Structures are given as C-alpha cells and as structure tokens.
Amino acid sequence: MNKVIQKSWPTDVRKQLTYRLGEIPLHEYVKKNAKYQPDRTALQFYGKAITWHALDDAIDRLSQFFIEKGIQKGDRIGLYMQNCPQYIIGHFAVQRIGGVVVPLNPMYKETELIYLVNEAAMRIIIAGQELYSRIQNIAQEIKSLEFTITTNYADFLPEELAIPFPEELMLPKQSSDYAFDLLSIIDETDPLQDYPVLDIWEDVALLVFTSGTTGRPKGAMLTHGNALFKTAAAVSSNQIRSNDVLLAVAPLCHIAGMLMGVNILVYSGCETVLLTKFEPQTAITAIEKYQVTTWYSIAVMNTAILNMPGIEERNLTSLRLNMATSFGLPVTEPLALRWRDVTDGCLMFEAAYGLSETHTGDTFMPQENVKYGTCGIPTYETEIKIIESSTGEEVPIGTQGEIIVKNPGVFKGYLNRPEATAETLRDGWVYTGDIGKLDEDGYLYYLGRVKELIKCSGYSVFPEDVEALLGKHPAVLQSVAVGIPDKKRGESVKAFVVLKPAYKGTIQVSEIITWAKENMAAYKYPREIEFIESLPTTSSGKVLRRLLKKEREADD
Structure with a gap:
C-alpha cells in the first residue's frame, strides 16, 4: 500500500485482507454456511424464507444433474433469468462442477442471443419461463446448445406473498417437451457426492460479456479467485457485518449486481432480501418489513423513493449503509443528505469504480472521509495509475489521463480474442479506456471514456x-x-x-x-x-x- 493510500485508509478498516472461511471458491462458502448455520435464512424472496441448508441442497442436486448430462469442467452454461433464487442456485451449481457461468441479460432479444450463445459455445441455458420462446425461435442458429432448463418464478414464491410480486411475471406453470423443469430436477435428483478439484486462481468460473466499447461484445474470463478476492475486499472495506440484512435488487446478471447480490450473500453469510426488479413501493415495504440494514442501489432508485408521496412517514431507519452507483443520475452530496434525513442517518456514497475485466470494485469509499464526486481510494492489493495513453507515461497528481488497474481481480483475457486481450491486458495491468485523475489523497475521479x-x-x-x-x-x-x-x-x-x-x-x-x-x-x-x-x-x-x-x- 503506497504512502498516499496509507494516509487515506480508514482507521477502522483492517489493512490486510484475510478470507473469512479460507482461500476457497465461493460455492464452498455456501456449503460451509450450510454446515455452520443450516437453519439460518439465506434468502427472503417475497416472503419465502430459504435456509442455507435448503440452498446448498438445491445447488448440489442441480450440480449432480449437470454431471449426469455429461457437463464437464470448463463447459459454459448461460443464465437467462430475472433476479430469483433459481439464478443463485444455477450460478453456484455450475461453478461447483467446474463449469463457467455466462450471465445473459433478460432484456436480450433473439439477435443478441444468437451472437452471445455462439460466441461462448454454451451447452445449456437456464431460462425464465417467459424468456424460453426466444430461445426456441433461434434454436436452429445456436448449434452448441444441447438443451434448455426452464423455471417459473412462482416455484420459489410463498403461498401468501409478504410483498407484491410483479404481476407480469406471475405466469401459469408450463411444461415443454423440449426443456427440463428446474424444480423437477431439484426434486428428483440426488445430491452431488464427488466434487472436482479446482485451481481457484487459474480455473475460469465466469464469462462476462463487456458492453462492447469497440466492436461486438467480448467475453471476459474471470476465475474463482477473482470473485473471491473482490468479494472479500468489498465486505471488509465496506464493513459489512455478519448480522446485516442485505437488499438485492440490482440485476444479478450485471457484474456489480452479481458482486452485491450473489457473492456477498454467500461470503458474508448474511440474510439477503431478493427482489426480482425495482419498484419503489415494493422496495420501501421490503426495507420496513425485513429491517434491511445494507443496500446497493442505483442513484435513480434512491431518487424514485425520495419522490414517493408520504415517504417521510415511512420507516426506513433500519438502513445504516447505502452503496450507490451513478447510473442515470450522479451520487451527489445533496442527494446523500436527503437520503440521510429520510432514513434517519443512513450513509450513502458512491460504491466503487470498476469494470467487468476486474470483477469490479477496484476502489472503495472510506466511510470516515467520504468525498462526493469521487469513486474513493484503491481497495486491497490494488494499484491504480493515470497515464498519458499515447506514451504510457504516468502523469502528475491532479492531471487527467487513462486509468489503468492492477490487482488479484484482473481477468485472464477475452475468450477467443487474443488481439483484444493483448491490447487491454499488459503485464498484469488492465488498460481501461477510461479517463480519470487521482488527487493528493489517492481518491479517484472518473471523467469518462476515451472513446466518448x-x-x-x-x-x-x-x-x-x-x-x-x-x-x-x-x-x-x-x-x-x-x-x-x-x-x-x-x-x-x-x-x-x-x-x-x-x-x-x-x-x-x-x-x-x-x-x-x-x-x-x-x-x-x-x-x-x-x-x-x-x-x-x-x-x-x-x-x-x-x-x-x-x-x-x-x-x-
């Protein structure tokens, strides 16, 4: 840790990163949580409480199904669902057998799916029932796909909803002669017994398609170790506690939503309230009912809640920590002060700077010295430099240039894109294409994209x-x-x-x-x-x- 960052490092955050249950893949954290706290609630889904034992058991049964179908280490499986427990079960079932998770945004249409499925050569897709027709429509154009698993969101809902579920996703259960049903798989398959040996720093666990700043989207290959490191760093630097109740509403298919809504859940062992999509009234009710303490939000979500009629009369006082991202609207001090007033003291700040190629979370905001307009300081074991792109030379403090990043979260490269990999990944440094600057205290200011x-x-x-x-x-x-x-x-x-x-x-x-x-x-x-x-x-x-x-x- 350099002297500048040492000066700004929070006094109540430990300076050395340690792993709560050891340097093991996150799917093993699920199993240890199931062993040490089997009856504790892992997920709350609209009133349905899912324990750690139940979550781990469902993961094991789906993993065994994959094995029986010949899925092997390194095979890529797509997850094409809204936020739901099935997404989390699928994520860790794939990784538990050494497979590679490929998140697919549920907004993707057929043309986008054709490119992504073929690019990743996916063997299986687990899809929400309402999305399955899109896969059927392109079946002849995605040759690698062997079969599809579908799921109905109601399969994991309680008989009586505690909070409103989106009506457009409350669909009658349907079966298909061409797809397996996820709930039936879990009910009818024995749990996995033989676990493959994994090298967490070498074996790829996740393939995340970038937004395609240049050319078509590229698949960034991330390892189990990348995910473990960034999750542990986020939990430690943001001081997430074992008794916190988390609210997960950002899309799990997005790298930041995955970190906050999938990985932190299992690493911390905290109870997580999972919502399929953001709706202000539902989010407010969830915070009140489950006494949510910690939330990762998008700034527009906070604004929507603040603009709800009668919000001053609602009880959001359980919230203590709100990490937010400036998409659509910036996370400003006036917004944070309004949020603090409505919640009676919740601290809101910019969550972090990061990108898919580094499993996000390359910075964090010191809670004792929040600087609005910045992305915070580099997290554990992280170097950030600002360079002049044309020369590669580091520029002085306060001078804008290209942001480059190096830490244990850095990806292995782009799938089947050696030239793009060589351009972005150089000697362990990710050349981000983002413009920024560092101040005298080591805080990073994000200023935009080089291409923009x-x-x-x-x-x-x-x-x-x-x-x-x-x-x-x-x-x-x-x-x-x-x-x-x-x-x-x-x-x-x-x-x-x-x-x-x-x-x-x-x-x-x-x-x-x-x-x-x-x-x-x-x-x-x-x-x-x-x-x-x-x-x-x-x-x-x-x-x-x-x-x-x-x-x-x-x-x-």
Whole structure:
C-alpha cells in the first residue's frame, strides 16, 4: 500500500485482507454456511424464507444433474433469468462442477442471443419461463446448445406473498417437451457426492460479456479467485457485518449486481432480501418489513423513493449503509443528505469504480472521509495509475489521463480474442479506456471514456462534466451529452435532456442553451439540445450513450 493510500485508509478498516472461511471458491462458502448455520435464512424472496441448508441442497442436486448430462469442467452454461433464487442456485451449481457461468441479460432479444450463445459455445441455458420462446425461435442458429432448463418464478414464491410480486411475471406453470423443469430436477435428483478439484486462481468460473466499447461484445474470463478476492475486499472495506440484512435488487446478471447480490450473500453469510426488479413501493415495504440494514442501489432508485408521496412517514431507519452507483443520475452530496434525513442517518456514497475485466470494485469509499464526486481510494492489493495513453507515461497528481488497474481481480483475457486481450491486458495491468485523475489523497475521479471524449476546437470535453453542469439547471432531470460533427470546430456538444414534469411545455430549448452558455466554458456548452421523454438504459440503469447518439444520427 503506497504512502498516499496509507494516509487515506480508514482507521477502522483492517489493512490486510484475510478470507473469512479460507482461500476457497465461493460455492464452498455456501456449503460451509450450510454446515455452520443450516437453519439460518439465506434468502427472503417475497416472503419465502430459504435456509442455507435448503440452498446448498438445491445447488448440489442441480450440480449432480449437470454431471449426469455429461457437463464437464470448463463447459459454459448461460443464465437467462430475472433476479430469483433459481439464478443463485444455477450460478453456484455450475461453478461447483467446474463449469463457467455466462450471465445473459433478460432484456436480450433473439439477435443478441444468437451472437452471445455462439460466441461462448454454451451447452445449456437456464431460462425464465417467459424468456424460453426466444430461445426456441433461434434454436436452429445456436448449434452448441444441447438443451434448455426452464423455471417459473412462482416455484420459489410463498403461498401468501409478504410483498407484491410483479404481476407480469406471475405466469401459469408450463411444461415443454423440449426443456427440463428446474424444480423437477431439484426434486428428483440426488445430491452431488464427488466434487472436482479446482485451481481457484487459474480455473475460469465466469464469462462476462463487456458492453462492447469497440466492436461486438467480448467475453471476459474471470476465475474463482477473482470473485473471491473482490468479494472479500468489498465486505471488509465496506464493513459489512455478519448480522446485516442485505437488499438485492440490482440485476444479478450485471457484474456489480452479481458482486452485491450473489457473492456477498454467500461470503458474508448474511440474510439477503431478493427482489426480482425495482419498484419503489415494493422496495420501501421490503426495507420496513425485513429491517434491511445494507443496500446497493442505483442513484435513480434512491431518487424514485425520495419522490414517493408520504415517504417521510415511512420507516426506513433500519438502513445504516447505502452503496450507490451513478447510473442515470450522479451520487451527489445533496442527494446523500436527503437520503440521510429520510432514513434517519443512513450513509450513502458512491460504491466503487470498476469494470467487468476486474470483477469490479477496484476502489472503495472510506466511510470516515467520504468525498462526493469521487469513486474513493484503491481497495486491497490494488494499484491504480493515470497515464498519458499515447506514451504510457504516468502523469502528475491532479492531471487527467487513462486509468489503468492492477490487482488479484484482473481477468485472464477475452475468450477467443487474443488481439483484444493483448491490447487491454499488459503485464498484469488492465488498460481501461477510461479517463480519470487521482488527487493528493489517492481518491479517484472518473471523467469518462476515451472513446466518448468530445474534441471541440482542440479542447477535450468530457460528457459527464457537461451532464453534471446541466443537472444544476432547475428544469433538467437527466441529460446525456454527445459529440456531433461541426465543420469549423471539429465537434460540438449536443445534449439530450429529460425535463422535470413541472417544466414540460413551459421551457424552450433556447432558454437552456442560453443558461448553459452563461454557466459553461465557451468551448463546452451544448450548441444543440433535444428534449426526450427518457434516456435509454441497460437493465442496471447505465445510460446507453452510444445507442442514443447512433439512433439520432440515423434519423438525420
């Protein structure tokens, strides 16, 4: 740990990382939890309490089914479901036999699935019942797929719901001649007896497709050790306690949602309240009913709850810790103060900086010295440098450049993409393509993507900077800034703006451009603004900036 980070390291967080139950894969943490606390609740799913023993037993039975079907170490299996206990069972059943989990976003449509299934050569997909038809529609185009397992979310719901379940997912149970039923597999298969020997730092456990900054999405290969390290680091640095009650609502198919909603659950042994999707009223009720103490959220979720009528009368006082991510809206100090007031003291801050290639969580926020607008300081055994991309030279403190990262969470490379691997992974360092800077205390400021940088008359403009400034206008709810061609300036800034409801129809584009001109540098302010109803986002809330830009270019 360098001297700068040593200075900023929290006094109540231990400086050396140790593993709670040893340096073993996370699926073995499930088994140890089942041994040491078999009757303790692992998951609460809309009123259905699932114990550690029941969770471990279901994992063992599905693992044995895989073995009987000839699945071997290294085989890739897709998980194509909403958040549910079945997702967690599938995740660890695959890894327990040495297989590789491939998360598939339930928003993916047929064309996307064809590419991803073929790219990963998946042998099996476990799918939510409502998604199975998409797989059927492309069966002739995904030759590696041997069979599908389907599941109905109601299979793991209680007879009487404790909190509302999404009506659109409450489907009648259906069977298929071409797919196995997950609940039947668990009921009819004996538990796994012979466990394969794994090398946790070499054997791949997870294949996460990146968002495809350049070219088509690439599968980042992550090991059991990568997952264990990042999970242990997140639990220790964020001071998650054994008696905490966690709320998991971010998509489990997303790397951050997986860390917080799948891995931390089993590593910490804490009870986790699992919601299939975010809905403000349901989240509020879950926090109240189960006395949730710790939540990983997206900033737009907090805002939605704060804007609920009568929120001041609800009891959210059990919350003590809220790690949040700035997708769609930034995690600002005013937002955190509003959250603190409504919850009677819950600390809210930016969760971390990270990416799929490092199993996320490369930084953490010291709770005794939160710096809003930053991503915190490097976590355990982590080096972060800011370099000049063209030369590879490290730049001085406070100077912006490309972020590069090195730690035990770094991936093995991209599946079947040696050239892309060589470009991104160099001597153990991940060259992120992100722009940032470090301050004198070691806090990281994320400024944007290299590929999203806008060059206006020779000046570098970071979209996030423009968006943060536009967010200060009283009429602006959300915004996205992109570069558009300009014959004289090279590029100019165009902003897509979502107005607050009270301002719709009462404010003109020209008024906001004038305000921006008065409040931003001349090279930076948007020359064009377009009002839109909502921003396109991923299921995790991340704004699809390039998609928005591409769609508008196609319209021109």
